Amino acid sequence: MDLYCMESMVEVKAAADPTSFNDDQVLTNLLTIEEHFRPRWWYSQQVQQDINAHMRSILAGWMLEKNHLQLLGAVCMFLAFKLKDTRPLSAERLCMYTENSISPNELLNWELVVLGKLKWDMAAVIPNDFVEHFVRRLPLPEDKLPMVRKHTQTFIELCIIDEELAMKRPSMIASSSMGAAICGLQLENHDQRLTRDNLTQRLAAITNAEVTCLRQCQEQIEHVLAVSLKKSAQAPAIIKTGEQQQHEDQDQGQSKSSTPTDVQDVNL
Template sequence: MNLLCNEGVVKGQLDPNIYSNDRVLQSLLTVEDSFLPQATYFQNVQKEVQPCMRKIVATWMLEVCEVEECEEEVFPLAVNYLDRFLSLVQTKKSCLQLLAAACLFLASKLKSYRPISAKKLCLYTDNSITSQELLEWELVVLGKLKWNLAAVTPHDFIEHILLKLSLPKDRVTLIRKHAQTFIALCATDHSFAMYPPSMVAAGSIGAAVCGLQISCMESSVWGESVTELLAKITHIEVDCLKSCQEKIEQLLAHNLRESQQHKHPEGGANKKEVEPQSQSYTPTDVRDVNL
């Protein structure tokens, strides 16, 4: 008798009662700061781990999530664990990818209907770690974070903000997708680690709306800019939000320039053909961290 279920997994629909309730948004705003790293740990805690290493390993984490088609919430949550741990524990650079893998392991268990297996995570490190090490570090991370894993991330604010912006209904999906991309981009840059999640979410939505040149219906009615509306919704000072949004736009422009340079390197006439990669392949070589 075949007991296997071959039907696809159906994701639950968003509950409009949650996102239309101002008390839920207020609760998120009240507790979000408690999930931020305790300090700018590169100066105060870490001796070996540098910002460039954090960027390399965060980019690797993002690529693993993309290959595994994880839910959008998994990556920023995993990076939140990474930053909080590094703000508490002095970590050797040789253990950084192992720590990142443990954070991904935990975040995917919490947010994904199909968590990334320990075996796959080991493969994505080119077997530089073992399953036993991963399980041991999972417990270490849990202990240092005091099992407080339900962190507030920028994704928790997206639907609340979009619902209150009164945007054209046919553009909401596109704005949401762009904002999610910007949030992931911010998570790879350590300078956003101490920003409140609500500010990153509002700045990302603002950058998406401005980039797509979409007018906000409520904004036109009240004579306010989109940034002013976002600031009002999230209780953030307008100047602070403008600064965050500009920083997101600068980060996007910088990454686009880097991407173009990788696509069209000098001397490109002699480029070799790229061989097909195995399932365990991710482009970022985290061995650079140990150099």
């Protein structure tokens, strides 16, 4: 199941049942399930080390079969809505969104295929599952919550596309990403409980993680961000007209974030 299609599901769930994020048992269950399935991602870097050019050409040829690729994406979205949304899409409506390039019967048949490949386990824990739990347990300013969520999500996406960080457990990725977001937004100026050391200790206590491991993971995420921003800065400049440059200069003061390393500029 595509992790990115789940990005907005946290907000949907929060709106539907906000009390669940204040329930310690829900968070405990997530941490328990995460530990149970740890070997699945812990050893995943050992999988498919022998991929060669021939295999890639086969994959590229399969991806050119647009109907199959779109059908698989539609099925994954269909399952994601069933799992997370309070009002899931119907098969007919989802097919309509594909301009009827697939039929409801195809969608339902492939749903069984995908579920079979997943061994009917769709409740895998992902970093996004923890974000709202952390938000409810940290002394964050109410007016900064949207920015904290946005920056945390950006850091999570950075982790997912980084080979080493992607091997971390979801709770570690989520807590380190939120720590990096809060530190980057300099929220310790609002509350001394949000200083780097205090924040790391709070998040470690929430997730039952080692403080040292959490601190190292956050530093690693911040390093990945710095490298990404450096690459973006070194990218060839786009030639702009005088009018475009003038508008950019005027907007710079309004859009510039107070974050020392601005996650809004990261190149994903």
